[in-house]
Amino acid sequence: MAVNLGSNDSGDLAENADINITPFIDVILVLLIIFMVAAPLSTVDVPVELPVSAAPQQPRPDKPIFVSVKADLGVALGEDAVDRPALGAALDAATKGNKDERIFLRADKGVPYGELMGVMNLLRGAGYLKVGLVGLEDTSGGGQP
CATH class of the missing domain: 3.30.420.270 (Nucleotidyltransferase; domain 5)
Known part of the structure; x- marks a missing residue:
């Protein structure tokens, strides 16, 4: 919580309801850097040799x-x-x-x-x-x- 230290006639310290967003921005920037580094690594081109199928043979139609x-x-x-x-x-x-x-x-x-x-x-x-x-x-x- 934040406290307002300005002049106040009643002598009580009034509470200020502002949220400190600096830690939030720090976390967002760290996440942004992580995603910027991780995204190119997940899209790597890999040469592929397709395997031979070992699936059971389907019945052949009369006139394929x-x-x-x-x-x-x-x-x-x-x-x-x-x-x-x-x-x-x-x-x-x-x-x-x-x-x-x-x-x-x-x-x-x-x-x-x-x-x-x-x-x-x-x-x-x-x-x-x-x-x-x-x-x-x-x-x-x-x-x-």
Whole structure:
């Protein structure tokens, strides 16, 4: 509590209800410095090698629809090569317009991740949201190639 020492006719010391905010500002500045130091440390870029999936194999549909991204970055629907802009129309013909049909997307091991995401964006843009990624089954049991 603070006391006002100014002249007072009654002779009693009146209480001053002001809060001393200096310690509060000190604490805030220390927290600011801590967060300024800690924030860049939490966003470190780390190269990642994705593991082989050991998930149980799902039952295969009678007539699966495969979209493949080849090593030369060409796209194929089943066995037929398809231009990327025509992929949506080709899928509509293969699925008879059924947008709920699961599309199996597979890509060559050397295809850049950005190219694979580009094909997934084409599938999403055409209205096909059920996309399954195809990979090799890990038979060694270790989870790593």
